[in-house]
Amino acid sequence: STQSTWGCLVVILDKKSALPFTLPGAVILTAEDQAKLPYRLANDLPWNHFGRKNIGFIYAIAHGAKIIYDLDDDNELLIEADPVNSIPEEVKNVRSTPVGVWAFNPYPHFGNQGGWPRGFPLDQIMNKTSYWLSHKGDTITGNFYIHQSLANNDPDFDAIYRLTRPLPVKFNVKEALSLPPGSFAPYNAQATLHFEPAFWGLFLPCTVSGRVSDIWRGYVTQRLMWDIGGRILFQSPWVIQNRNPHSYLADLQSEIPLYLQTSELLKYLLRWNSTAVTIDQRLINLMVDLYEFNIIEENDVLFTHSFIQDLRQSGYKFPKIINKL
Numbered sequence: 001s002t003q004s005t006w007g008c009l010v011v012i013l014d015k016k017s018a019l020p021f022t023l024p025g026a027v028i029l030t031a032e033d034q035a036k037l038p039y040r041l042a043n044d045l046p047w048n049h050f051g052r053k054n055i056g057f058i059y060a061i062a063h064g065a066k067i068i069y070d071l072d073d074d075n076e077l078l079i080e081a082d083p084v085n086s087i088p089e090e091v092k093n094v095r096s097t098p099v100g101v102w103a104f105n106p107y108p109h110f111g112n113q114g115g116w117p118r119g120f121p122l123d124q125i126m127n128k129t130s131y132w133l134s135h136k137g138d139t140i141t142g143n144f145y146i147h148q149s150l151a152n153n154d155p156d157f158d159a160i161y162r163l164t165r166p167l168p169v170k171f172n173v174k175e176a177l178s179l180p181p182g183s184f185a186p187y188n189a190q191a192t193l194h195f196e197p198a199f200w201g202l203f204l205p206c207t208v209s210g211r212v213s214d215i216w217r218g219y220v221t222q223r224l225m226w227d228i229g230g231r232i233l234f235q236s237p238w239v240i241q242n243r244n245p246h247s248y249l250a251d252l253q254s255e256i257p258l259y260l261q262t263s264e265l266l267k268y269l270l271r272w273n274s275t276a277v278t279i280d281q282r283l284i285n286l287m288v289d290l291y292e293f294n295i296i297e298e299n300d301v302l303f304t305h306s307f308i309q310d311l312r313q314s315g316y317k318f319p320k321i322i323n324k325l
Contacts, residue, residue, distance in 0.1 A: 008063065012056040015047045029059065038313075040306035050210030053189065054307060057202040062314035068202065072190045075151060075239040095133050096178050097185075103266055104185045105131045106234045110150055111172030115165070118158040118255070119186030119215030121263040133177075144178070145198035145230040146221070148187040149238035156188045156241075159252035160259075177234040181226040184266050189214035191239045197319040198230060200279060203307045207297035211254040215262075216295060220286060223269040228279055229322040257295075265295055280308045280318050 009026040012034070013019075021028055034042050039058050045051055053070070060068050097104045103124045107115040108131040116125050124130045153168045179185055194202055201221030204213045222232060272289065274282045287304045290296050311318075 007065070008060065010056045010060050012052050014049075014052055027059070029056065039310045041303065041310055044303055044306050045206055049206050050189075050213050051204040051206035051303075054202070054204055054206075054303075057199070058307070058310045058314060061199055061311065061316055066196050068194045068199065070189045070192045070194060070202070071239070072241075074244045075191050075241050077239055078237065095175050096180060097133065097183050098129070099180055099182065101129050101132075101183050102270055103127075103130055103263075104179060104183050106177050106185050107131075107150075107155075107171075109133060109177055110174050110234075110236060112155070112169055115155075115157065115161060115169065117186045118156050118188065118211070119218070119258050119262060120158075121266065122160070122259055123263050143197065143228075143230045144233040145195045145225060146187065146201070146232045147193040147235055148232060149191040149193075149235050151191055151239045151241040152237045154241045154243040156190055158255055158258065159248045162248050163252070171237050173236045176236075178231050179222070179234075180231070182270065184219055184222055184269070185232070185234065186215050187218040187222075187232060187234075189217070190241070191237075197228065198225065199316060200283060200308070200311060200318055201225065203283075203304060205296050205300045206303055207300045208257060209254040211251055212257050215258060216265075216290075219262075219265060219269060220283075220290070223272065224279060224282055224286065227274075227282060227321050228319045230319075261295065265290075265293075268293060277321060278318060279321060280311075282321070284308065 009023070011021070011023060011026050011028050013021055013028065013030045015031045017030070019030065021030070029037075031047070034052075034055055037055065037059070039055060041054050041058060045054060057068060057070075095109065103121050105116050105120050105125070107117060150171050152170045155169055155171070157165075189204065198221065201217070201224065204217050206213070208216060225231065272286065274285045276282045276285055284301070284304055287296065287301050291298055291301050
């Protein structure tokens with residue numbers, strides 16, 4: 001009932017995916033199909049990893065996508081949700097986080113008091129400034145290049161939350177929430193709109209677990225969006241998540257880098273700058289620096305090079321740098 005909103009739905013299968021797989025109206029790229037694609041990433045990326053989604057991003061961009069909705073197979077669009085057509089350039093009733101708050105938790109604003117999203121620094125959970133909003137709703141015209149939808153029922157919590165607190169959870173419908181430069185919040189790959197100026201920020205690292213990959217991507221992209229004048233917007237739920245079966249203890253093990261490294265990563269990103277004059281070169285520079293900072297492994301630097309080359313081959317035009325630090 002909602003697919004008519006979208007121009008094309010691309011599904012990336014893996015070698016462990018059950019075949020045959022059919023979905024009316026969708027482009028299905030099997031492992032065999034992917035091997036035939038003219039993209040460097042198609043041969044570079046490891047199989048049976050969350051990061052194979054990167055191939056779908058390149059495919060969509062090469063076929064003319066202007067907006068990409070990154071989602072998981074266990075998220076169901078709400079019938080009344082129309083993410084693309086409901087988002088004008090000027091977003092009304094936006095609340096902006098206070099300047100100087102480097103880690104912000106959006107969940108309390110939407111009614112989940114005491115909750116936090118996967119990837120939020122654990123040492124900031126009890127910090128009241130991490131969820132306190134000082135501004136009333138306002139109308140803001142901004143370059144909202146990424147829109148993160150929250151999810152009802154079984155939201156994107158980490159394993160610590162799921163092991164210690166009850167589910168399901170339903171968020172309130174509230175005004176959208178924007179983050180100014182200097183403030184980070186984790187966003188995921190489960191229900192997120194990316195507009196064309198932020199397509200370079202779609203790359204999912206592949207040398208970390210799937211429970212870490214999209215969070216690291218989000219923090220890297222947020223930092224670099226400041227350099228092109230872009231912002232992220234958090235929205236009330238467009239989706240209900242009926243989560244596939246997971247072992248919470250296995251999730252806990254996979255999420256350890258989030259628990260131990262997020263705070264230091266964000267402090268590092270706040271200090272980081274680059275003299276490169278293009279956003280693609282700044283992305284490469286940052287990935288190299290994060291390899292040296294032990295956040296990712298060397299292959300992700302190489303994969304980033306391939307991703308950028310595939311973007312260029314697909315005709316993508318990178319946005320210009322505004323902040324020339």
